[in-house]
Amino acid sequence: MTTVAVLEDDEAIRNYLAALIAGSGEFNLAGAFGSAEEAEIFFGNGLGGNVDIVLTDIELQEKSGIDFIADMKPLMPHIQFMVLSSFDDSERVFGALKAGASGYVLKNTPAARLIEALNDVSRGGSPMSSLIARKVVGAFQEKNFNEDPIGELSFREREVLQSLAKGYSYKEIASTLYVSVETVRTHIRNIYEKLHVHNRGAALRKAGLR
C-alpha cells in the first residue's frame, strides 16, 4: 500500500483529501499538514520514513509548496511529490516540476481522476500536459543542461517529450512509437528524473556543496 501525506492549508479541502485518500482503499494516509513547517518537523523527526507520496498545495501560509519540495526532495529522494493546486499557470507548474515534483494535479480534478493520478505517481510519474512538456523541452535546450551529461535526454525521451508537447496522449505516443504505454510512462519518469537531477545540481551548486 502506498502511503500518502497531504499538505494543504485549507482545512475543508485537507479534510476532504484526507477522507478521499483514506477512503480510497488504495492508499494509506500518513498525515495531513496545514503548513510546510509542520510537515518539515514531521519529516525532520524521522516520522515520514514510510511516506511514498506527498500531495501538496503550492499556496501555503508561510513557505510555499515549491520551496518545500525543493528542500525535501534532495533529502528524501525516494519520496514522490505531487502538487495539487488550483493554478495551472506554467510558471508554477514548471517551477514545481523543477523543484522535484513528479506530478501536478489541478484541484478541480474529479476524485476518481485524482486517485488515478496518485497511482500514476506511485508508478513513477504523472502525465505531463502539452504545455508543461513544451516548457520541459525548452528547459533541456538551455545551455546549462548540457553541462551535465547525465542530465541529457536520450533520443526516445526527446521524441516522447515532443509528442507530449503536441498534445498527444500516452496511447497515441505508444502507438506512433510502437512501444507500450508503460514504456512511455518510463520515459516520462526518466525525463522527470533528469529534470530533477539538473535541478538538484543547481541546488547543490547553490548550497556550495559541489
Added chain:
Amino acid sequence: MPLPGRYFTVDNEYLAYLFVLRFIVPRFSLSALCLLLFLLFHVGAGAQTHVPIPRFQTIGTNEGLSQSSVYSILQDRKGFMWFGTGDGLNRYDGTQVRNYFLPRPAGTLPSSFVRGELCEDDSGNIWFATEYGLHCWDARMDRLETRVAQLPGQKGVNNYLTAGCDGRRLWLFSNWAGVMLYDLRTKQFRQFPFPDSLHNWPEHEVHPSLDFGVEANRLIRFKRYTDGPFCVFDTKTETYSSDEKPGTAVRIFRGKGRSYSLFHEGVSVFDSATHISKWISISQLKGTIGPNFLREDRWGRAWISSFDGGLYCYDNASGQLFDYRHSSIKLSSLPSDLLRTLYIDRADNLWIGTDGGGVARLDLKPPRFHVFPVNDADYPRLRDKFIKCFYEASDNILWFGTYNDGVCVLDLHSGHLTSYQQYQSNGVTHPFLIVGAIDTSSDGNIWIAHTLGFTIFNPATHRFTDVPIHPTLPATEWSGLGTTLLPLKDGRMLGGSIYGLVIFEKIKGQWEGRSFAKNRELSSRISSLCQTPDGDIWFSASNSGLTRLQMEADSFIVAGHYFDGLNLRGLHPDDYNPNILWAPSSNGLGELNIKTGKFRFRGVADGMSNAYIYGVLQDKKGNLWLSTNGGLIYYDRQAEQYTTFTHADGLQSNEFNSGACLKGPSGRMYFGGVHGFNWFNPDKPANAVASSPKVALLNLSVNGQIIPVSSGTTLSLPYTQNNIAFDIAVLDYTRPKANEAAYFLEGWDHNWIIAKGRDGRYSNLPPGNYQLHIKGRNAAGIWSNVQTIHFKILAPFWATPLFYVLLICLAAILLFFGIRFLLRRKLNEQRKLIERQQMLLAERARISKDMHDEIGSGLTRIAMMSEGLGLPPERAKEARRISGAARSLSQNMSEIIWALNPSHDTLEELLSYLREQLNLFLEPFDIRHVIRFPDNPPEIPLSNVERRNLYLTAKEAVGNVLKHAKASSVEISVAVTEKVIRFQVCDNGQGFCKEQVRRSSNGLRNMQRRMSEIGGSFSCESSPNGTFLQFEMPVPHPKTNRAGRLTTFFTLRWLKRQNTFDS
C-alpha cells in the same frame, strides 16, 4: 610765289668773318649785318633740294590746354606729353588734354605758374618748383600737390627752379643762391652756395639771366647775368667751375657729335669730329632777340626756336636753313612766332611751346605719302584741287590737269607752281575748263585733251596750238570734248572724245586729226584708252563696257566687246604679263585675259575695303596700287592681301578720280583725287623711323566711379562693383586719329577686341579673376607692348564654396533633426499604442487571474466539498451533480482563460491544447477517435477571439458527435494551406435531418455564428452513414508593410532603450 619755307645757305668762309663782326661791330650795327645776311640769302636761292613741307598741329586752349603760353614740355616714361603753362600743368594723351592746378589753401596766394624744367622721378611723379615751393604731380593719386611750401633760403626773387632729376635727386637752381639738391627719399635739402669766384657781379649788368640747362644728365650750365660767363655745376663732383671761354653765347646745346652755341644773332655749330665751326645767322633785319632753344633730331637737323622770330631748321647735311612762321592765311602754320621751348618726343615729333599760341607739333619723320597741297591755303590760285590727269615731264616737274583750275605745272622740289587756267591759240584766249589728259608726242610736244578739244603746247616756244580735226566735231563747253590721249607706237596720237576716237597724224609738219563720226562703233563717249603689247587698241566708253580694236590701214576694226554695260573707270595693260589687261570699274577690279577672253573681278568679297576703283598702277614686283573711293589699296598679288591707306595715313582725301593716276619715268606714282594728289615711290618707301608706341589705361572706373590705377597690384572688387569702364590712350602723337587700341579681358574674352573709339566697357562681370590687357597701334602699324591690369571680382558670400558646404551641412542637420523628430513622434505614438495594448493585456491577465484565483478556487472548493464523501447514496448523487457542475464550470472557465492568455497566440498552441483536451474529453467514452493534426503547423498568429471560436467550435462538433451521432469512431483533422485553416470532423454515426436539427437545436447555428465571427465558413453534410462537418477560417495576414515593419523595428528598439517594454 608762296613758299612754305624760306631757305638759307651758309658758307664756312663767312664764319670767321662773322665772329669777328660779332665781336668787333658794336650792337647798333646789327642792321648792317642783317643787310649782309639778306644778300647771302639771295645768293643761295638757286639751290634745289627736297623740302618737307611742314604741317603744324596746334594744341591750344580750344583743344583743352589750360593756358596758351607753354614754357616747358616733357614726355614721361609712360608716353604722356606734359605741358607746363603760365596757369597749370597739362597732360596730353593724343586725344584729350587734362589740366592740373595747384591746390590753393585759403589765405595763400600760390599760382599754378609752372616754371623751370618738368622733372620725372623714378616713380613717374612730375616735379617742378616755383616761388611758392616745390610741387609734384603724384602719379598714384593723379593730382598736383605742393610738397614743400617753403624752400630753404627762398625769399623774394631768390627763387629756385627745377633743373633736372636723376631719378632720386632733384636739382634746383637759383641765380642768387646757387644749386640745391633735394633727395626725394630722405626729403633732405643740400645747398651749394656760389663760390666767391662767381660772386663778381659786374656793376653795369642789371639783367639777371635765367638761362640754365642740364647737359649729359650731370652738368648744370648757367649764366648768372646776360653777358656773363658760363658757369657749370657738376652734380657728380658737386663743384662749381667757371667756363671762361670767350663769347657770350646765350646757351649751349649738345647734339650728336656737335655742340650748338646760341647767340643773339645766330647759332654757332661746332663739329667735334672735324673741329670746324659753322655760323648760322638767323637774326632778322629788325631788332629781334634771337634764338633761345635748340633741339637736334635724328636726321641731323637742328631745330631752333627764337623769342619772336618763329622756328628755324638747319640741315647739317645740306647746310640749308629754313624758317617757319605764323601765317594768318594758313591753317597749319606755326601758331605763334613767340617761341619758348622745344622738345622732341620718342616718335620724332617736334613739340614747340609758344607764348600765346599753345603748343605746336611737327612730325619730323619723312612721310610715306607726299601730298599736294600740304595746306589748303598754300596755293591760293588753286580753287578746287580736283585733279584729273598727270604728266611727268621730268624728275621734278609734274604737269597735272584739273577739273576747274586748268593745267598746272609743279616743281616738286621747290613747290613752285605754274598754273595755266587759259591759253592763247591763234590770238584767241580760251579757258581750259576740264582737262582730261596730258601726254607727250614723239616730237616733244605736250598734248592737252580738254573741254574744247586737243591742244599742243610747245615747250620750246611756250605756245599753245589747237589741233584741227576733220570732220569737225561739235565743240561743247561743259561735257568735255577731249577726254583721253594715247601716243601710238607708230608716232601717231590717238585721242578719245565724247564723240568717239580721233586719230592725229603729222601732215606736212602740222598735226591734224581725223574723226570717225560715221562709224557708230567708234563714236562712243570714250573714257579711257590703252594699247596692249600685241598692238591692239582698247577703249572703254561710258557705261558700255570695253571694246577691242585692231588697226587696219587708216581705220579700226572692232575685234571684240567685253563687260557690256559696265562702268569702267580706266584701263591698264599689265606691265609684265602681255596677256592681262586690268580694268578698274565701279564694281571692282576686272582682270581680263586678252588671249582667252576669260576675266575675273575682285571686290569687297575678296577683302577689298572699297570696290569703286578709279585707277590701277603696278610696282616693280607686279603688285597693284588701286585708287578708290575709300583711299588707296595696295594689293599684294602673291599673298592675296589688300592693305588700305586712307586720309589718316596722309592721303589728300579718301576719294580719288578716274584718269588721275600715273607711274612716271622717275618710278613715282601719282594719284589724284578731289582734294589734291599724293605721290610716292612704291619701290623705295620712305626711310621711316617707326617706333613702338606706348599705351596707357585711363579713367578706369568701377560702377561709374573713377579709381586710381596701380599696375602690379591686384584690384579686389566686391561682386556688386562689376561694371568696368576704361579709356585706352595710345601715346603716339604722329597721327593720333590713325592710332588704334585693342583690349582683351582674360577670363572673359577669347580674342582681342579692337576698341571703337578709345573706350572699353564691361558690365555685370561674374565673380572671378581677370586680367585686362591693353595694347595700341600707331599710324605706322606698330603695336605697343601689352599692359596688364589684374583685378578680381569677389564672389558674394552666398556663392563661395565654404557657404555651399555650410549650407549642405545645415540641410543635413535639419534633415537629421526633422527625421528624428518625426520618428520620435511616431515612436511615441507607437509606444503609447503598445503601452495601451500592454495595459489592456495586463488588465485582461489580471481579470483572468482574479477570475481563476477567486472564482476557480471557489468552484474547486464547491466541487470538492460536494463530492459527497460519507453522504448517504441518494444525497451523494445530488452532491455529485453539484460537484460535476462546478467542475464543468471550472473547466469551461479554464478554457476561456487559456484562450485569453496572450502567450498562446499561435496555431500550434491551439492545436496542442485542442489535441490534449480532445484526448481527455474523448477518453472516457467508448469511441475510437483519430486526431490528424499537422505535426509542424506553420507559424500562424491567432487572436484570442479566433482561438476561442475555433476551439469551442471544434469541441462543440465533437460534443455533438458524442451526444447525437451514436458513432463508433470519429476523426478530427486539421489542414493548413496558405490561405485557410480547415477543420474537419467526420463520424460514422447515424446522421441527422437538417431541418429538424435547425429547428430544434442551436448547436449548428452556434458553430456557424462562431465561424462567421472570425471571417470563416462552416458547412455540414449529413447522411445515414455519418456526418461530415467542415469549418475553416482564412489565414490571417499581418498587415504590416515594409515601412510599418521598419517603424515597428525602431519602435521596439526605442522601447528597449526606454526599458518600458519587457518582451
